Amino acid sequence: MSTTTSTAPAQITPREGTLAVVALLVIGAIATVAGAVAGNGNPLFALVPAVGVAALAVTWVAPLRIPLLVTLFLSLALDATDEGPWNSPLAKFGYLLSANLNKSLPIGFLAFPGIALILGLLVVIHAHRVLRGATIDGVTRRMIPGPSLQALAVSLAAVVWLCLLGLKRGGDMQMAKLQVTSYVLLLLVAYLSAMSFRGMRDYKLLGGVILAAACIKSVYALFVVMTLKPPFELSNGRLAFATTHGESLLFALAAVMVIVWFAERPQRQIGILCAVTLPLLIAGMHANNRRLVWVQVAACLALFWVMSRRSQLKRIAAYALLASTPLIFGYIAVGWNSKSSIFAPIQTFRSVGDGNVDASTLYRDLENYNLLMTMRANPMLGTGFGHPFAEIVKLPDISFFKEYRYMPHNSILGLWAFCGPFGFSGLMVALVAGIFFAVRSYSFARDPDTRTVAFTALAAILIFLIHCWGDIGFAERKSIFLVGPALAIAGQLTISTGAWRRAVAPSKPRGVR
Numbered sequence: 001m002s003t004t005t006s007t008a009p010a011q012i013t014p015r016e017g018t019l020a021v022v023a024l025l026v027i028g029a030i031a032t033v034a035g036a037v038a039g040n041g042n043p044l045f046a047l048v049p050a051v052g053v054a055a056l057a058v059t060w061v062a063p064l065r066i067p068l069l070v071t072l073f074l075s076l077a078l079d080a081t082d083e084g085p086w087n088s089p090l091a092k093f094g095y096l097l098s099a100n101l102n103k104s105l106p107i108g109f110l111a112f113p114g115i116a117l118i119l120g121l122l123v124v125i126h127a128h129r130v131l132r133g134a135t136i137d138g139v140t141r142r143m144i145p146g147p148s149l150q151a152l153a154v155s156l157a158a159v160v161w162l163c164l165l166g167l168k169r170g171g172d173m174q175m176a177k178l179q180v181t182s183y184v185l186l187l188l189v190a191y192l193s194a195m196s197f198r199g200m201r202d203y204k205l206l207g208g209v210i211l212a213a214a215c216i217k218s219v220y221a222l223f224v225v226m227t228l229k230p231p232f233e234l235s236n237g238r239l240a241f242a243t244t245h246g247e248s249l250l251f252a253l254a255a256v257m258v259i260v261w262f263a264e265r266p267q268r269q270i271g272i273l274c275a276v277t278l279p280l281l282i283a284g285m286h287a288n289n290r291r292l293v294w295v296q297v298a299a300c301l302a303l304f305w306v307m308s309r310r311s312q313l314k315r316i317a318a319y320a321l322l323a324s325t326p327l328i329f330g331y332i333a334v335g336w337n338s339k340s341s342i343f344a345p346i347q348t349f350r351s352v353g354d355g356n357v358d359a360s361t362l363y364r365d366l367e368n369y370n371l372l373m374t375m376r377a378n379p380m381l382g383t384g385f386g387h388p389f390a391e392i393v394k395l396p397d398i399s400f401f402k403e404y405r406y407m408p409h410n411s412i413l414g415l416w417a418f419c420g421p422f423g424f425s426g427l428m429v430a431l432v433a434g435i436f437f438a439v440r441s442y443s444f445a446r447d448p449d450t451r452t453v454a455f456t457a458l459a460a461i462l463i464f465l466i467h468c469w470g471d472i473g474f475a476e477r478k479s480i481f482l483v484g485p486a487l488a489i490a491g492q493l494t495i496s497t498g499a500w501r502r503a504v505a506p507s508k509p510r511g512v513r
Helices: 003-007 015-037 041-063 066-078 092-099 114-132 148-169 175-193 200-228 245-263 269-289 291-305 312-321 326-335 343-352 359-377 413-442 448-470 478-497
Strands: none
Touching: 003 343, 015 114, 041 114, 041 291, 066 092, 066 114, 066 175, 066 200, 066 478, 092 114, 114 175, 148 175, 148 269, 148 478, 175 413, 175 478, 200 269, 200 448, 200 478, 245 291, 269 291, 269 448, 291 448, 312 326, 359 413, 413 448, 413 478, 448 478
């Protein structure tokens, strides 16, 4: 059979097209009336459904990667209402994506975030195309190893099992939903990315989207600090901040990505990109005043130092580091107990692990003790999702966060307490597989761009795990669109670099052999 025949997408018949148009018109009319009623005649509310129907029509016929990347950018770049001390003009749209829809629309059963609705729709569209034999996504996408998809399935099955275990033991399924929603959506994004990404051109586009979103959020954080000047201290029982803690994942990954790209390909254009974006990203990190982001960046760069190949740039950096060792140790020794602002980096890193100098770290130490005690009560299977950890030691009051016993700061210990060793292992299968494929892809890669993409995928997983250890990372929404694509890319790269030989081939139309 000819190549043209084997790669031609399935065609939509005139009857199917007519039915689709009629269905969209009916849905659009009903939605517009409902929006006008819900908004008490506000024309903006009446316009939103029409825009949504138009977006649905475009999504239905466009390649899967386009709506996926658009959703990714909007989810990363937009703030949401009341997430920070200031709401941008677009915060309501961000709120529709990140919060349960029934908080914005008077429809009680919409107890899920907008991104869940969008990703569910993309899964339906993908399934429809596979069943019809359409190749709009399958022909151009990169192949992926079977074990990569199997790992996603195992982790998803582990989530279902742990929710059922929690339900059997009388757990609160509303809290279980809060615990697992982000991770389930992460796995869905990984699958959709694996089924639609075409290789390096999409990887670079994704990198540009992440960098652009990080720069936008950096400008947002700087604007908040310079305009509102919020106090970065505990006030009225609530921590003031420029933007959410989840932005640490975005800032750290964007910064590591551009640094690694320049290290792998030290060219003038990339150097200019670093010179323009890195100061902005660092300023955004500083404005957001989150200690964990510096740990994430430092850990990734240390790992890159170990994994990267010898180069002139690396030799120069090694000689410079060796020569400055006495100054570094002297700086640490003098600044360890100093309160001077010149030693702020030392104070930051010390406060991360020393509860004697930081109240937030002390809280985490007490919380970790409670988690360990919870593990002892259910050492093998855990409690299942939907159950709180045992508060053996009374924690400082954070009653404004009513879910605190279901979503501990240390997600790693929390998952061990809720899931036990077997459930925890099942949840982590997808991440472990991603790490394995990313490391192999990096070692097999023969060009700097591929090595950059492979390490960036690895860095996304490492940053996520550090965030899980340091602050409620398992339920962090930003991980959905940073770690999800990273798992898919790590798998695809093992095929394109030759690190894995058996793959799941792109789908073909029915009847094609």
